[in-house]
Amino acid sequence: MVGKASSPRVAALVGPYMGGKTTLLESILHAAGATHRRGSVTEKSSVGDASPEARDKQMGVEVTVASCSWLDEPWTFLDCPGSTEFLHDALAPALVADVAVVVCDPEPERAVMVAPILKALDDRQIPHIVFINKVDHHNVDVRAALEALQVHSERPLVLREVPIKEGDDIVGYVDLVSERAYRYKPGEPSDLIKIPDAAKDVETSARQEMLETLADFDDHLMEELLEEVVPPKEEVYADLAKDLEDDKIVPVFFGSADKSEGVRRLLKALRHEVPGHQAAALRMGIDLDAAGDAPLAQVFKTVHAPHAGKLSYVRVWNGAIKDGSTVETPAGKSNKVTGVFTLFGAETRKTDQAVAGEVVALGRLEDAATGMLVGSKPPAESEWLAPLPPLFALALRPSKQGDDVKLSGALQKLCEEDPSLAVEQSADTGELLLWGQGDTHLQVAMAKLARVYHVEVETAQPQVPYRETIRKGTQVQGRHKRQTGGHGQFGDVHVRIKPLPRGEGFVFSDHITGGVVPRQYIPAVEQGVREYLVRGPLGFPVVDVAVELFDGSYHTVDSSEMAFKTAAQLAMREGMPQCDPLLLEPMLMVEVSVPTEYTSKAQRALSSRRGQILGFDRRQGWETWDTVTACVPQGEMHDLIVELRSVTMGVGTFSWRFERLQEVQGKTADQVVEKRKQDLVTA
CATH class of the missing domain: 3.30.70.870 (Elongation Factor G (Translational Gtpase), domain 3)
Incomplete structure (x- = not known):
């Protein structure tokens, strides 16, 4: 256990779209005294989602950074976008954070929306806490939400509190470690109350369950439970902090960000149980002992601001980075720091320096890329996120x-x-x-x-790279003769055109005897053929065709390379329509990944796009997901991701690769060829 430090700490707010991350950020900043009033997403007055694009969409589209103090301890909160379309901008900040707070809806049927971010956090061993939001709604069942979320988490979810209910409403909570009860006061600290009789049995059972989970990682605690010894609260808190740091458990809290209920309880847990930046650096493979006092920071986001130029958002791992100082990249390139800025939503505030643990923006580091370590002789880059595949x-x-x-x-x-x-x-x-x-x-x-x-x-919409080929061969002559003042033009070729097996491309050969076509003109014949094949009789590039030059004639004065090139094109223009041209469409091998309950919907989506389903299997490393494999025409792929997300609550995805060219006939081919003719006319 690295341990909590007094240095600034960082929490990333992550979770699915509409979970309430930005509203939670507003409540946190207000509770910390960083704002005079809570901003509103709907009123476009929030610190988070401050960009015009975010406010236009009323959703997070990039990370928002806001720093504040809570009980005299410095904190930075990274409000990350929730849509899977902006997943990279959620994962990158989480990598450099000390903890991720997963903010989600209490509805069990919406738990699947949390699966991608939970999987990413588990895979990267990022400590995380779950905050079940919106419990001010009627008939919220925290236990049902917990069980639904557990399906998508590789780590045990540990309930840290149980709700106090009046009728169908949650009005407070009982803390399972301190065994104290609190009643919510919207916008204010909760009132300490006596544990209601109706909550005592639930609290006792939930506390025992929490202790048993912790005992799985602590032999001493296990012995205490077996001997029916009540463990000291200090021991329980220490186990919670250590297991969170080691990413062995996921503590679960609940509340209402909109009413600021449960927010101060969450902040208290962050303050006491989240480790310092040393643990995050170790997780990133950074040896702070080897760094000594040398400044070291990592770029997790690059922004090109309209007036400030390039800004590099960094987490400072070691030492201090001062305004005007020089930092190096791993490649040895030096950059002068032109401004050190603390961040508060859309505001940037200039400061003299940034110390270990802080998140700041550094100005004009032109050679620094996202993911890069910068500082005084920085080590080789630590592992960073691979780009998401294009969809x-x-x-x-x-x-x-x-x-x-x-x-x-x-x-x-x-x-x-x-x-x-x-x-x-x-x-x-x-x-x-x-x-x-x-x-x-x-x-x-x-x-x-x-x-x-x-x-x-x-x-x-991007054009589909259709191709065309031929079914049969032919033999044809191309003769180009033109007489003008002075030298004329003369070229005469006889060629055989024949189809090749799929994937063979284009082959040109000549079998000229007796010098009927001089050797210096044969390359021009091949060039003319190749230029014609760029657009065949159907309007698309021609593939899998062999052309043989076997005869011809020339004129000693009027023949030229240009004349033979033109003759070759005339021969191809006449011969290719005789070869029964055929349209080819690119086929892609597609692997669609969806939660198991949506597998049949994914199969229907693929089948409706002329996809050939090849089978499905359990997605590797994902217990409750399937991967459906299919061969799908590229022409049907453009908005597949839009349909997949609409039928999988936004979490379905796919990967693809080119497989082959396949013949396409009938109405589909006629429509493609007709559209191509219209496009060529308008072009």
């Missing part, structure tokens, strides 16, 4: 002519801010594609492009 794309083009370079630079900065975005210049279609995690994710990116970088774009 949804839009084709972009600037609305204003000449903004191409400006757009390229802006997209680069967007991707630096959010590594779950990716830019691709499609080699197949030539389009500029922006990839992300879903439609809302890219909508927010487009809004930032306009607001921050003043680049307006037009968006479209």
Whole structure:
């Protein structure tokens, strides 16, 4: 056990969309005296979700940082977005935090929404606490919520308090360690009361259950329970703190962020049981003993502010970083710190220096990337988040002519801010594609492009890279003859066109004898064929075709490379329609991951998109999830993630890879070819 330190500590507020994280942040800041009144998400007056994009969507779209003091101890709270489309911006802050507070709804049927974040915290061994919010609603069953959440947690959930109920309403709680009862006073500290008779049996049973769970990790406590010795409260508190730090248990609290009920109880637990920054650094593989007094910090978020330029949000692990000092990257590049800023929502407040444990923004570290360690001779980078796989794309083009370079630079900065975005210049279609995690994710990116970088774009659904091939071969002549003043143009070729097996691509050969086509013109023939194959008779690139040049003729004066190139194209233009052209569509191997109760819905979604279901199995490492494997046409994939999330309470996802090109015929092929003709006309 590293132990709690007096240095500033950090808690990340995570959990699903609409769980109430931002409302909890408002209540925490108000309880700590950092704000005069609680802000409101609906009234757009909150410290969290302060960006125009967040307020427009009324949801978190990026991490909000707010620092305050609670009982004279410095704390920083990181309010993380809840939508799975912004999962990267939730996990990155949690990595550098001392604890994550999982804020969730009390409805058992909504517990599945917590599964992705609980799994991520468990996998990365990040200490976390669950705060069941919104218990001011009628008929809330805390025990049922706990049991539903336990299904999705690899760690035992330990109830730290039991509710006091009057009728169907929760009006207070009994603390299971101190065995004291409290009655809620909305917006104020709770009143200490006598434990109601109706709650005594529940409290006794729940306390014993809590102690038995702790005893699984403490032999001495186990002996005390077996001997029916009541353990001292100090011992129980010490076990809770140690087991939380070691990520062996998940303490569970409840309350109402909207009414500030249970918030001070949560803050008390954070104060007494959350370890200092040394434990988080150790978890990240950082040896603070080896660092000595040298400053060391880790970038967990990069922001390009309209007026301040590049800001690197960092957790300081060691030493002190001063304004105007120089820090190095692991590659040895030096950057001068141009401003040290504490953060409070949208506000930045300049300070002289940042000490170990603090979260601050450092100005103008141009060579520092997200995840990087910076400081005085920093060690190699610690393990960081891999970019999330792309799931949804839009084709972009600037609305204003000449903004191409400006757009390229802006997209680069967007991707630096959010590594779950990716830019691709499609080699197949030539389009500029922006990839992300879903439609809302890219909508927010487009809004930032306009607001921050003043680049307006037009968006479209990406083109599908269809191909075409042929079913049979033919033999054809291409003759190009033109006489003008002076030298004319003459080229004459005879070619055989035949299909190749799928995946063979294009093969050109020549069997010229007797010099009927001079050797210097044969490369021009091949070039002409290749240029034609860029757009075949159906309007798409041609694949799996062999072309053989076997005869021809030339003129000693009028023949040229250009003439033979043109003759080859004439031959292909005449011959290819005779070869029974066939449309090919790209097929993707898709693995859809969903909670088991939604497996049948995922299968129906895939089948409705002409997908061939290949089977399903338990998702590796996920006890209550399945993975459905299917081969799906790429043309049916564009909004698959939108449908999946709509039928899985927002948690379904998938991965994909190119599998093969497959023949497509009938109505589907006719529609694709007709649309291609229309697109070529308008282009």
